[in-house]
Amino acid sequence: MYVRGMDELQHQLSVIAEPSRFRIVELLRSGPHSVGGIVDALGMAQPHVSRHLRLLAEAGLVDATRQAQQRIYRLRPEPLRDIGAWAQSFAVLWTERLDRLGDFLDDTDPNGDRT
Numbered sequence: 527m528y529v530r531g532m533d534e535l536q537h538q539l540s541v542i543a544e545p546s547r548f549r550i551v552e553l554l555r556s557g558p559h560s561v562g563g564i565v566d567a568l569g570m571a572q573p574h575v576s577r578h579l580r581l582l583a584e585a586g587l588v589d590a591t592r593q594a595q596q597r598i599y600r601l602r603p604e605p606l607r608d609i610g611a612w613a614q615s616f617a618v619l620w621t622e623r624l625d626r627l628g629d630f631l632d633d634t635d636p637n638g639d640r641t
Contacts, residue, residue, distance in 0.1 A: 541585040558600040
């Protein structure tokens with residue numbers, strides 16, 4: 527990933543890391559919601575929900591469509607795939623390290639001596 531992409535990824539992660547925004551993202555995983563639906567589901571004040579949605583939208587994590595008088599918010603899958611791919615890259619690292627640890631333990635007798 528190039529540097530600008532890493533800056534964007536870091537920004538998206540920091541936006542999601544805020545607990546109220548994380549709750550909104552989790553709620554939107556189940557599908558699109560109106561601002562009022564998010565307010566009702568999470569028990570947050572409408573101005574707070576609107577502010578968090580604006581920050582999520584600025585980070586490219588959600589988008590909104592108008593339906594009559596309501597704005598319906600949904601998650602954008604592209605940035606979430608990028609975050610998932612970044613997190614998955616650590617699985618390879620840890621798998622290799624755990625494999626090496628397993629090999630080391632297999633080569634060590636119960637008294638701690640290498641065979």
